[in-house]
Amino acid sequence: MQRPITTSIPLLSQPSEEAHSTEADLAVAQDLKDTLDAHRNGCVGMAANMIGEHKRIIAFVDEELGGRITLMFNPRITAQDGAYDTAEGCLSLNGERRTLRYQRIEVDYMDRRWRERHATFTGFTAQIIQHEIDHCDGVII
Template sequence: VDGLPPAAGLAANMIGVNKAIIAVNAGFLPIVMLNPKIVKRSGHYLAEEGCLSLPGERPADRYEEITVKYQDMDLKEHEQAFTGFVAETIQHEVDHCKGKLI
């Protein structure tokens, strides 16, 4: 979006759309997830995260490995494992869908 810094992810409700939809930069193309639910997590750690909605960085409880159930844009169901920064970004955006800011 013009005028905003690059983002690793975005939740629909952060731009005024009251839906459980997230988009996450996974390297090549963004992954769009409808109704994402984290169903498995392991490897707890404390992250320092930034957010387009808030200045600076803040601590956030995160997990190194997660499994997410979601629907794609064709409403096809998926269950997929993620690790590292992509997993952290998904957790951040799912928090937004739940109304939680870091």
């Protein structure tokens, strides 16, 4: 189900709680995926707090998988390199803001079937994931 986008800075600034293998958290993930899909023309990633849920769940459009929306539960960046400055926008915020990102990241996360995963991402996909993990941490760019 598509949900409204949260724009409250105090709410977005709160760190999110770990997600669990429950029907409730899987429903949040599905709503997040549906909401991202509905905003695909101007958005490439979302975190659960953007739809009012303080859970460590992110969704992003993965161009390397043909534009499929990928879900991650409890993502954590374990390695990063190739720092660069960039400007990013956000569906929850007005305008663009400067931020530091990394060209290559490694991420530990749980998939939809609650299997542990470790993956390396580069380029724009890595940038999207970093932005969404910032949301999970309550970091506003």
